[in-house]
Amino acid sequence: MKADVAIIGAGVIGAAIAREMARYDLAVVLLEREVEPAFGTSKANSGVVHAGFHSAPGTLEASLCVEGNAMFDEIAAELSVPFRRNGCLMVAMSPEEVDVLREHLDRGRRNGVPGLRLLDAGEARALEPGLAPEVVGALHAPTSGIVCPYQLTFALVENAVANGVRFMAGSPVTSLHVREGRIAAVETAEAIIETTWVVNAAGLFADQIAAMAGDESFEIRPRKGEEYLLDKRVGSLVRSTVFPVPTPVSKGILVIPTADGNIMVGPTAEDVSDRLDLATTRAGFEAVFAAARRMVPAVSPRDVIASFAGLRAASSERDFIIRPSGVTRGMVHVAGIESPGLTAAPAIARMVVGILRDEGLEARARRGFNPIRPAPVRFSQLSRAEQARLVESDPSFGRIVCRCETVTEAEVLDAIRRGARTVDGVKLRTRAGMGRCQGGFCMPRVMKILSRELGVPLEAITKRGPSSPIAPYPAKALLREAQEEAGDGPGPAVAHVSHHMSPATGR
Numbered sequence: 001m002k003a004d005v006a007i008i009g010a011g012v013i014g015a016a017i018a019r020e021m022a023r024y025d026l027a028v029v030l031l032e033r034e035v036e037p038a039f040g041t042s043k044a045n046s047g048v049v050h051a052g053f054h055s056a057p058g059t060l061e062a063s064l065c066v067e068g069n070a071m072f073d074e075i076a077a078e079l080s081v082p083f084r085r086n087g088c089l090m091v092a093m094s095p096e097e098v099d100v101l102r103e104h105l106d107r108g109r110r111n112g113v114p115g116l117r118l119l120d121a122g123e124a125r126a127l128e129p130g131l132a133p134e135v136v137g138a139l140h141a142p143t144s145g146i147v148c149p150y151q152l153t154f155a156l157v158e159n160a161v162a163n164g165v166r167f168m169a170g171s172p173v174t175s176l177h178v179r180e181g182r183i184a185a186v187e188t189a190e191a192i193i194e195t196t197w198v199v200n201a202a203g204l205f206a207d208q209i210a211a212m213a214g215d216e217s218f219e220i221r222p223r224k225g226e227e228y229l230l231d232k233r234v235g236s237l238v239r240s241t242v243f244p245v246p247t248p249v250s251k252g253i254l255v256i257p258t259a260d261g262n263i264m265v266g267p268t269a270e271d272v273s274d275r276l277d278l279a280t281t282r283a284g285f286e287a288v289f290a291a292a293r294r295m296v297p298a299v300s301p302r303d304v305i306a307s308f309a310g311l312r313a314a315s316s317e318r319d320f321i322i323r324p325s326g327v328t329r330g331m332v333h334v335a336g337i338e339s340p341g342l343t344a345a346p347a348i349a350r351m352v353v354g355i356l357r358d359e360g361l362e363a364r365a366r367r368g369f370n371p372i373r374p375a376p377v378r379f380s381q382l383s384r385a386e387q388a389r390l391v392e393s394d395p396s397f398g399r400i401v402c403r404c405e406t407v408t409e410a411e412v413l414d415a416i417r418r419g420a421r422t423v424d425g426v427k428l429r430t431r432a433g434m435g436r437c438q439g440g441f442c443m444p445r446v447m448k449i450l451s452r453e454l455g456v457p458l459e460a461i462t463k464r465g466p467s468s469p470i471a472p473y474p475a476k477a478l479l480r481e482a483q484e485e486a487g488d489g490p491g492p493a494v495a496h497v498s499h500h501m502s503p504a505t506g507r
């Protein structure tokens with residue numbers, strides 16, 4: 001197989017780059033080792049589109065955050081992704097912390113963040129009545145927003161594919177071929193792709209990809225963040241994202257209204273050695289709630305419906321690493337993209353295309369590039385009359401798969417057509433399994449539809465890929481049901497079963 005450019009990693013960064021490259025008349029391949037996009041850090045973050053006052057002036061982080069933030073209205077509208085500018089407050093709990101707000105006001109202005117303003121305690125509480133009485137002032141940034149990070153990543157890939165990019169999921173890159181100091185091919189478990197350009201957007205594994213081409217110029221040092229999602233019942237505790245003053249290593253623990261109408265609290269920041277360590281911990285839980293309740297006392301651990309952890313791809317450098325490899329020609333690194341990487345993604349994508357062209361890639365605009373991704377139907381958000389019309393035109397809208405979130409079979413089928421291959425893929429695209437019962441009712445039904453549509457046996461349906469077979473109960477019950485329907489006796493026991501479903505894990 002041949003390609004002009006191979007992008008390694010379909011997180012939000014690789015996906016944004018793929019979509020940006022789809023504007024040009026080039027053969028582009030996007031390679032992802034997981035079975036779906038967004039299954040790395042891009043599905044497990046806070047979803048904040050940062051205003052840009054945290055980052056140190058003069059860094060790539062600062063300029064790309066502010067530039068990316070400004071691009072979100074257009075990109076979210078084109079891709080039909082939930083996004084809104086809810087504004088944020090960085091709150092001070094002491095006069096010393098007010099000095100920190102002033103420093104960030106200055107930082108933000110130097111970074112070009114529009115509309116920043118210092119508020120006194122009364123003004124802050126007028127904006128957010130739920131703030132603690134101890135809050136003595138706040139920095140307000142009206143351009144801060146929230147987006148659904150995995151919906152954005154799925155939509156970027158979908159639109160890239162609709163414009164000619166080839167997406168290869170379940171394709172871990174195992175080696176890079178280098179000839180006379182230049183990239184010659186990318187090798188996966190199943191294919192060799194001849195190419196002279198590689199974009200390394202492999203997130204937590206970007207240093208390992210670089211090393212495959214003999215480049216050991218940086219190292220990734222994972223930093224874990226635990227987050228806790230609260231029931232929608234308390235979704236109006238705050239409207240703005242509430243930040244404390246930052247710590248030396250992170251923006252601190254936030255209270256975040258999500259794009260889907262929940263409140264989320266987190267993340268922690270803990271350096272870890274294992275790049276796959278996504279466990280949440282008692283200590284993390286306690287730290288998150290202590291910090292969040294200090295700012296917004298009504299936040300309660302009793303309202304938790306899900307928890308998850310994500311790993312920031314912190315690096316041995318203090319800024320995003322976006323540059324051509326100094327060792328191997330044809331390779332561009334987009335590494336160490338910790339927060340605000342989600343925010344910066346659209347701007348990073350533009351910058352990377354610029355670097356490739358500067359390095360010699362010939363790219364002519366593609367005629368007919370279509371930036372629009374049709375919006376999926378959200379049955380639960382329609383009026384009764386609209387719902388009735390849909391059911392009449394397509395009976396699968398009349399079959400409710402997820403009761404908590406009112407997700408229909410038609411929406412699950414659409415998610416599969418758009419690329420869902422796993423229970424989590426359906427869940428993240430449709431919300432089936434994200435309500436209070438966390439999939440207890442709908443998971444077997446989703447499995448059954450996936451099995452039927454993909455033409456694979458039920459026991460081959462996984463939670464999020466080959467390493468996460470589904471728990472025995474639903475698979476067994478469904479197999480029995482299927483056998484009864486077919487008039488068969490009891491069949492063989494389900495192979496390879498391990499308990500991977502965490503009732504408290506939303507992602």
Ligand SMILES: Cc1cc2nc3c(=O)[nH]c(=O)nc-3n(C[C@H](O)[C@H](O)[C@H](O)COP(=O)(O)OP(=O)(O)OC[C@H]3O[C@@H](n4cnc5c(N)ncnc54)[C@H](O)[C@@H]3O)c2cc1C
Nearest residue numbers: 009011013033040041042045046048173203225341342343
């Ligand atoms: C807890 C937490 C909260 C955050 N909050 C925010 C926030 O509010 N706002 C914000 O702007 N940013 C936030 N971030 C940062 C943001 O999530 C990241 O910057 C962003 O998701 C990075 O995207 P990525 O594409 O580089 O990485 P990833 O999403 O990890 O994508 C890399 C992809 O490469 C794939 N890959 C790896 N190795 C290979 C291989 N050998 N072959 C093929 N594919 C491979 C992986 O499977 C993965 O899918 C947060 C991060 C964390 C951890």
